[in-house]
Amino acid sequence: DTGVSQDPRHKITKRGQNVTFRCDPISEHNRLYWYRQTLGQGPEFLTYFQNEAQLEKSRLLSDRFSAERPKGSFSTLEIQRTEQGDSAMYLCASSPTWSGNTIYFGEGSWLTVV
Amino acid sequence: GESVGLHLPTLSVQEGDNSIINCAYSNSASDYFIWYKQESGKGPQFIIDIRSNMDKRQGQRVTVLLNKTVKHLSLQIAATQPGDSAVYFCAESYNTDKLIFGTGTRLQVFP
Numbered sequence: 765d766t767g768v769s770q771d772p773r774h775k776i777t778k779r780g781q782n783v784t785f786r787c788d789p790i791s792e793h794n795r796l797y798w799y800r801q802t803l804g805q806g807p808e809f810l811t812y813f814q815n816e817a818q819l820e821k822s823r824l825l826s827d828r829f830s831a832e833r834p835k836g837s838f839s840t841l842e843i844q845r846t847e848q849g850d851s852a853m854y855l856c857a858s859s860p861t862w863s864g865n866t867i868y869f870g871e872g873s874w875l876t877v878v
Numbered sequence: 879g880e881s882v883g884l885h886l887p888t889l890s891v892q893e894g895d896n897s898i899i900n901c902a903y904s905n906s907a908s909d910y911f912i913w914y915k916q917e918s919g920k921g922p923q924f925i926i927d928i929r930s931n932m933d934k935r936q937g938q939r940v941t942v943l944l945n946k947t948v949k950h951l952s953l954q955i956a957a958t959q960p961g962d963s964a965v966y967f968c969a970e971s972y973n974t975d976k977l978i979f980g981t982g983t984r985l986q987v988f989p
Contacts, residue, residue, distance in 0.1 A: 768921075797976065804886050806967050806979030807922065820976065855921055866912065867977060869921035 766790060768870035770856050776876045777846055784842045785873045789858030796839050797867060798831055799855040800824065807855055807869075813839060814861070846877045886965065888984040897955040899983045901968035906949060908970035912977065913942060913953045917964045925953070925966075955985075963987045 769788040777783050789796045794815055799807035810829070811821045815836040825831075828846075833839040843850055853874050859867040891897045903911065909930040914922035928935045928942045928951075935942050941954040951968050965984050969977040 804982075806969075806982055809976045809978065812976055857921075866924060866927055868924060869914075871921045 768856055768858050768868055770854075770870040770873045772873060773871065774874045774876075776878060779848060779877055780845055782842065782844045783846060783875060784840055785854050785856075785875075787839045787841070787856030787858075787870060789837070789839070789856070790860075790868060792860065793858035793868075794836075794861045795859045795867070796833055797857040797859075798839070798841050799857065799869075801853045801855055801872070802851075810841075810854075843875070846875075848877045851875055851877045886982055886984050888986060890986045890988060891958050893958060893960060893987050893989050895958055897953075897958045897962070897985060897987075899953045899955075899966050899985065901951040901953075901980050901983075903949050903951055903968065903970045903980060904978070905970060905972055906946075908972045910971045911942070911944060911951050912969045913940075913951075914967045914969065914979075915962075915964045916967060916982070922967060958985075958987050960987050960989070 771786045775783055797812040798810040800810055801807045809822050810825050811831050813833040816833050828844045831841045853872040855869050855872045857867040857869040912927040913925040915925050916922045926937045926940050926942050928944050933944050939956045943952045965982040967982045968980045971977045
């Protein structure tokens, strides 16, 4: 399978703990995006990378959130001191810049904060 | 601002009928639009896209129509099948910027 891969698929954590999600984009895709989705809503943009450069961060991305893409390939999204409101599905997507803005999503990482 | 869906409208259709799912987008300057299908517990799956210099584009059993005058986008699914049951989202972007998603529509197909 050469699609966008996310790990872990499910994570249950206690409030106050840190969690990290990993995303492996489609090979040779320059752009990598992180979105968050809660039940009944559309995905909300969090941040995106062009290669290793983080080009934009949403105001939804509080100081407790940090994303990296150190070598321009895989990316990690870390949430520090998790809160119950962080419970959501975190979606990663990637796109090749030459195809406009068609982005391809992974299956998501479900986070439940208890 | 960001476009989010607070309520999920539902469209119920009989198997074999055509489905039309509508979407109102927010930015008149948006130049690229995509429809995604999302099944329960899965990530959004690309269906079809259209650029603002077009008003219609066809794929396999799907057609997207764009009306820039009223900022309206629609997805038509021909001969709807049970496997089409899912939540459908439209998304827009401007000038290679990020995608902004609209309110989803749940499509239910009954026999």
